[in-house]
Amino acid sequence: MKLDWIRPLLGRKAPFTTVSIDVTREGGRADREVEERWRSLHRTLEEAGTPTSLLSELDEALGRPVRRPGARGRVIVATDDEGILVDRLVRVAPVTSTATRGSVPELLLASLYGDENVDHVVVLVDRSGADIVRQGWGAADVAWHATVEGGHDEIENVRAGGTSEGRIENRAIDSWERNAEEVAAALDGLVARDAPEAIVLSGDKRAVSLVEAALGQRAKALAVVVQGGSRGPGAKESAFQQQVEEALEACRAKRRERVLEKFEEHHGKGGRAVSSLADVVDVLRKGQVEELVVSAEVAQQTVVTGSVWVGDDPFEIAVSRAELEDLGVENLRELPASVALLRSAIAQDAGLTFAPAERSPREGVGALLRWHDATTPREGLTSLSRPTAPKATVNA
Structure with missing residues (x-):
């Protein structure tokens, strides 16, 4: 899946407001139900301190019904200073309509829904x-x-x-x-x-x-x-x-199968594909990633990969704070891995593919690489299977 639609968010100043809303319009009360969903989310954002000017812009955008065949969900991302930056339709409605404010946009789940789209x-x-x-x-x-x-x-x-x-x-x-x-x-x-x-x-x-x-x-x-x-x-x-x-x-x-077959073919055979959080972070930092492979369970937050450290540049990413400090990186902060990996993948024009549970990479994340060298992590064939130990839940 192409990630061009997220690119406008790179380098923008926080906080980000992310709205993911069910816009399904079927039945006699369809329009009223969409209005009621947004009214509830509006109150949530208002209580979270969203500026009045941004709320007005969101009101206007969501007040214009989008009557597109097959449209079920809508994802909007905005900043206080610049207003709406992304306004995207998806074919699958979110299970729960949400509105959040934070230091990063919450886009992994939106990307999962977006994976159902074919441009x-x-x-x-x-x-x-x-x-x-x-x-x-x-x-x-x-x-x-x-x-x-x-x-x-x-x-x-x-x-x-x-x-x-x-x-x-x-x-x-x-x-x-x-x-x-x-x-x-x-x-x-x-x-x-x-x-x-x-x-x-x-x-x-x-x-x-x-x-x-x-x-x-x-x-x-x-x-x-x-x-x-x-x-x-x-x-x-x-x-x-x-x-x-x-x-x-x-x-x-066909799009999904093409990527997964290539990932499975190259995994453990010379470095063209890697899995595990640490190895994926390593290749993202070097700009090697052609396609990020993520378990659908990770996107749904039923399995979580933990957190990583990042700097201002999307290529400044590491599993430990000390690793970035050794590289002289400043303005360090800890982010959920699901957010940081997606941010770095966008910056290097990588794609994103969601893997079903039975074909999920180790620790829920993997990467298919554009190139590899002697420093690229090399894994054994058995590392493709996921660990059975339970993981703690971390909300993205």
Whole structure:
């Protein structure tokens, strides 16, 4: 999972206000229930000393309902000085809506919910062009719709008889191909610019096939074809959305499996993957991490990894205070490991993958590395399994 959405929080001045709220809107009282949840959280933040100006900004943001298909949760992070920095939708509603203030934003659980998101575009294609829809996963205020109309309008293959029929058919096919190439070029540009994780293609079967064939290598690798979509009226929207959800679920599973297989393959075989809190902290400090692997139980705080020491720079991280003092690091403070690891991973453009309990790394955390050298921790194959000794609970 990409962590770009958290990057705006790096280097910001505390305190942070983090709101994680269920925004599910189903049933007759849906809007009222969301308002009641926020009213309760508003009181909590008010009692915690949140400035009136920030509360007003949050009131305004949460007073604008986000009606996006599949949206169930919303995560907002703000600071007193700069207001709202992150406003993100997630597909899975938080078990309990919460609002907190602290020296760091509480984002690991939000990231777990966010792991259900797949940043994607839906492309509805016909022989004259396409509608491209991006639904805003996960920025709550970002969604757009674009239309690509090909410049070639000889799209009807009319039976005329005689030699003219062949010419008309050839012109029609040529028009379809040229229009498909224009749609494909637009999607290639979107992939280069915005890097979505999936392109869901649907619509006229012949046009979809032509667009898919015309895509560049990067976009073609992201393309998934589903049935039931249409640019025109008459499509069964609920059936189509179900097809899209099934395609995205397959993307989620494939994304997670790809990382976990790579992690398991390299763990204990030359240093390309490490586990245990101490080893993960070591490689984070050196900027080696490609993907942070965290047990879903850690994010849910049913298993906790303890705490670590950090400085102002996200790369200033160690298991002990003495280690950072020896490096001359100042302004030291102790943070929950779940917070500090995520902070450091973001700073080095690492991704984040949650592992199910049966595939969890040792002590609930691991890392897949970009590079390794003689100083990289090297573990035996048996260290992948988690210790059985109970751990004390530490709230992030």
